[in-house]
Amino acid sequence: MVKETGHKLIAQNRRARHDYHIDETYEAGLVLTGTEVKSLREGRASLVDGFAHIHDNEVWLEGVHIPEYSQGTWTNHSARRSRKLLLHREQISRLIGKTREPGRTLVPLSLYFSDGRAKVEIALARGKREYDKRHAIAEREAKRDMERALRRRR
Template sequence: MPREKGRKTIAQNRRARHDYHIDDTYEAGLVLTGTEVKSLRAGRASLVDGFALVRDGEVWLHNVHIPEYTQGTWTNHETRRPRKLLLHREEIAKLIGKTQEAGRTLIPLSLYFSDGRAKVEIALARGKREYDKRHDIAEREAQREVERALRRRR
């Protein structure tokens, strides 16, 4: 059987960039059961309420919804169980220090297969305030107006 190559995105957390200031991103492997992998290969997952915690020198992903595998039997997995993330020791040490700071959290940005292995991109982020969100929307709208005006000029 030929090995998969490249990156195949399964799920993205689009609200994350709207609700948080992204400071740093990390790629982490996931410890999954067989039915979870099969469900992900079917392209089904949701990162909406997901977050990660550092506990006892390990990073755990919580509230990520991977639905049960439809052809699964009694071996099927729990849909929102905590899943262990695989990171290098130095990265975990760095995350422990940075998540101790007030207002910092770890959130998943995307879930994907990279060369056949399930990976998650997590971000060290700070929550945005309501006026920050409004400011970002106003900036985006202004940029669209400029682009429209330039297109009309040509």
């Protein structure tokens, strides 16, 4: 048996960085069934509607779509079930305090394999207003225009 090493990205939530101000990020393990892991190894998952919440001092991931495994039988999982996240007790306590503040939420940023284990990067985030989003787009375009102008000068 060969031990898997490295970092293999499965899915990313690019929309989260557009819709939220990211304050802190955490790496969490996932409690998965066998068919979910096999489906993830095929590189199939979507974090688009995903969010995390805290219930009974445990962190749960909701709305993440991991499609059913194609060779799965009656043991197959449901695609959008709740999945428990594995974090240290101190991290959970910190998140409980932070998410009680108004406007704070937990959003998944990426789903990946790290040394053969499925991990999710969750972020403590604040929602952006519409004018914040427009401002960020304008800054990005201005930076792109400046770089383009500098390249032309050379």
